[in-house]
Amino acid sequence: MTFIEKYREIVQKNKSYVCVGLDSDFDKLPETVRQFPDPQGLFNNLIIEATKDYVCAYKINIAFYECRGAAGWMSLEATLKGIPGDIPVIIDAKRGDIGNTSKKYAQAIYEQLGADAVTLNPYLGIDAVEPFLEYEGRCAFILCHTTNKSSSEFQHAMVSAEGSSRTGPLYELVARRVAEWNKTGSCGLVVGANVPEHISRICELAPGLPLLIPGIGAQKGSVRDVVTQLRGIDFMINSSRNIIFAGEGEDFQEEAAGQAMALRDIINDLLEKG
Amino acid sequence: MTFIEKYREIVQKNKSYVCVGLDSDFDKLPETVRQFPDPQGLFNNLIIEATKDYVCAYKINIAFYECRGAAGWMSLEATLKGIPGDIPVIIDAKRGDIGNTSKKYAQAIYEQLGADAVTLNPYLGIDAVEPFLEYEGRCAFILCHTTNKSSSEFQHAMVSAEGSSRTGPLYELVARRVAEWNKTGSCGLVVGANVPEHISRICELAPGLPLLIPGIGAQKGSVRDVVTQLRGIDFMINSSRNIIFAGEGEDFQEEAAGQAMALRDIINDLLEKG
Numbered sequence: 221m222t223f224i225e226k227y228r229e230i231v232q233k234n235k236s237y238v239c240v241g242l243d244s245d246f247d248k249l250p251e252t253v254r255q256f257p258d259p260q261g262l263f264n265n266l267i268i269e270a271t272k273d274y275v276c277a278y279k280i281n282i283a284f285y286e287c288r289g290a291a292g293w294m295s296l297e298a299t300l301k302g303i304p305g306d307i308p309v310i311i312d313a314k315r316g317d318i319g320n321t322s323k324k325y326a327q328a329i330y331e332q333l334g335a336d337a338v339t340l341n342p343y344l345g346i347d348a349v350e351p352f353l354e355y356e357g358r359c360a361f362i363l364c365h366t367t368n369k370s371s372s373e374f375q376h377a378m379v380s381a382e383g384s385s386r387t388g389p390l391y392e393l394v395a396r397r398v399a400e401w402n403k404t405g406s407c408g409l410v411v412g413a414n415v416p417e418h419i420s421r422i423c424e425l426a427p428g429l430p431l432l433i434p435g436i437g438a439q440k441g442s443v444r445d446v447v448t449q450l451r452g453i454d455f456m457i458n459s460s461r462n463i464i465f466a467g468e469g470e471d472f473q474e475e476a477a478g479q480a481m482a483l484r485d486i487i488n489d490l491l492e493k494g
Numbered sequence: 495m496t497f498i499e500k501y502r503e504i505v506q507k508n509k510s511y512v513c514v515g516l517d518s519d520f521d522k523l524p525e526t527v528r529q530f531p532d533p534q535g536l537f538n539n540l541i542i543e544a545t546k547d548y549v550c551a552y553k554i555n556i557a558f559y560e561c562r563g564a565a566g567w568m569s570l571e572a573t574l575k576g577i578p579g580d581i582p583v584i585i586d587a588k589r590g591d592i593g594n595t596s597k598k599y600a601q602a603i604y605e606q607l608g609a610d611a612v613t614l615n616p617y618l619g620i621d622a623v624e625p626f627l628e629y630e631g632r633c634a635f636i637l638c639h640t641t642n643k644s645s646s647e648f649q650h651a652m653v654s655a656e657g658s659s660r661t662g663p664l665y666e667l668v669a670r671r672v673a674e675w676n677k678t679g680s681c682g683l684v685v686g687a688n689v690p691e692h693i694s695r696i697c698e699l700a701p702g703l704p705l706l707i708p709g710i711g712a713q714k715g716s717v718r719d720v721v722t723q724l725r726g727i728d729f730m731i732n733s734s735r736n737i738i739f740a741g742e743g744e745d746f747q748e749e750a751a752g753q754a755m756a757l758r759d760i761i762n763d764l765l766e767k768g
Contacts, residue, residue, distance in 0.1 A: 243594070243595065281595050283591060283599045283602065284598050287601040287602040287605075287606055288606065289567055290565075290571070291564075293564040314591050316590070317555075317557060317588050320517070321555050321557045324519070325560070327561040328557065341588070341615045341617050342617065343616065343648060343649065344642055344649075345643075345644025345645055345646070345647035345649075347642040347643060347644040347645075363617060368593065368619065368621040369619075369621060370621040370622075371619055372619070373671055374616060374671075375618075377654065379651040380651065390664070
């Protein structure tokens with residue numbers, strides 16, 4: 221089953237477009253898991269248990285594991301074991317390298333970790349992406365339009381591609397190129413949720429590509445304005461801290477479940493009523 | 495001692511601008527190390543032992559370790575232990591993320607691994623770089639101009655920055671921005687060695703920034719044309735496979751040392767005679 225098939229089935233089953241980001245900062249883990257041998261792995265497994273009926277994917281930002289070295293890598297593996305087989309797993313790695321090295325990154329994400337999808341950086345062009353596309357049926361979400369303050373430094377610079385007179389912001393060129401790279405249907409885009417009109421423009425330039433949308437919650441995008449752009453599109457809206465760290469005490473599972481459900485319901489309401 | 499001081503001292507001591515890339519692909523390790531418990535860590539330690547008098551830095555491409563999971567991370571740590579304290583270590587990670595996540599990447603590279611320098615991707619702007627700059631005295635080499643075939647897809651697109659009428663290829667805008675980011679002297683640039691005129695232009699736009707130059711050897715840059723652009727600049731020319739996998743048999747240490755020396759001598763000759 222491909223990533224996109226798996227995604228569509230779980231969207232049907234869970235009636236949810238919510239992706240929960242397991243950005244499980246070790247320093248913020250609740251007291252109640254700290255007495256156990258692998259607090260980070262255990263916390264994630266408890267969060268997964270609490271939220272698995274309200275999500276369409278889990279996204280794991282690998283930085284929160286790498287910063288703990290080999291121990292962190294083991295927590296990451298323990299986390300992956302806890303994710304039900306019918307829920308797609310995105311490793312948010314934002315990798316980008318070439319040739320031999322890119323192959324090794326693909327091997328790390330798709331073989332070593334066995335993920336369904338990954339996030340990648342476009343700056344080096346398709347060379348950085350191609351080794352990932354060789355794993356057919358997975359999905360490489362390419363960074364296109366991010367929500368951070370300094371995203372404008374390059375992404376909003378007005379560009380014209382080599383041999384073309386058409387100009388537009390760099391992120392639009394990225395969207396166009398990724399649509400060209402998407403020959404086997406293994407590409408998607410990361411599109412921040414802060415400017416809804418940009419999202420609809422990107423959907424025009426790269427029709428049919430699934431969108432991974434961060435910027436909800438801690439990053440303060442407006443769900444309402446975004447969701448109305450997304451009818452008929454394969455998308456998932458990620459929320460990390462607002463869900464996993466919703467509760468600080470022993471009730472953190474209920475709090476996380478509550479937040480995941482609430483976001484699911486808001487999105488569904490908006491999709492139905494507009 | 496800062497990265498740049500450490501670099502300048504070892505350049506003096508070893509009379510070398512060669513950076514050896516420890517891209518130690520597990521599948522290519524010589525038979526002779528395979529019987530030991532940590533072949534990758536052992537191989538690297540033997541390569542370091544053989545080459546340490548002919549280099550100005552070691553660059554470790556983290557993909558070759560990540561692809562082996564926690565075991566790879568332990569080989570990476572074993573490698574770092576083998577590098578003499580007076581030789582700077584660059585972790586070639588090409589990371590790029592924002593906020594909280596970028597902090598965790600900086601923690602992984604500078605605290606967990608204790609590296610002197612890192613490579614980063616500019617696509618997200620300074621937000622992805624700033625947490626690294628907070629570690630004063632280290633060096634963040636930002637990808638600017640790479641040597642791979644598809645680098646032109648974005649890096650060579652003609653851009654004008656927001657609020658500016660000046661146009662030029664994206665990599666020149668990156669060079670200019672990084673020069674602005676370099677307030678505490680903790681930035682450098684990654685500049686591929688395939689087009690020497692581009693290197694001299696980048697040096698004009700970002701004067702004084704140290705350059706990490708890949709593209710020699712397996713990536714086929716011409717040392718001669720490049721080196722003549724580099725007098726008076728802090729630079730290091732990286733070679734990975736051509737050095738570490740120069741020999742396949744039991745003599746791999748001698749072969750690696752020979753290649754490192756040869757590249758050192760070629761560069762020094764060119765710097766002296768032009």
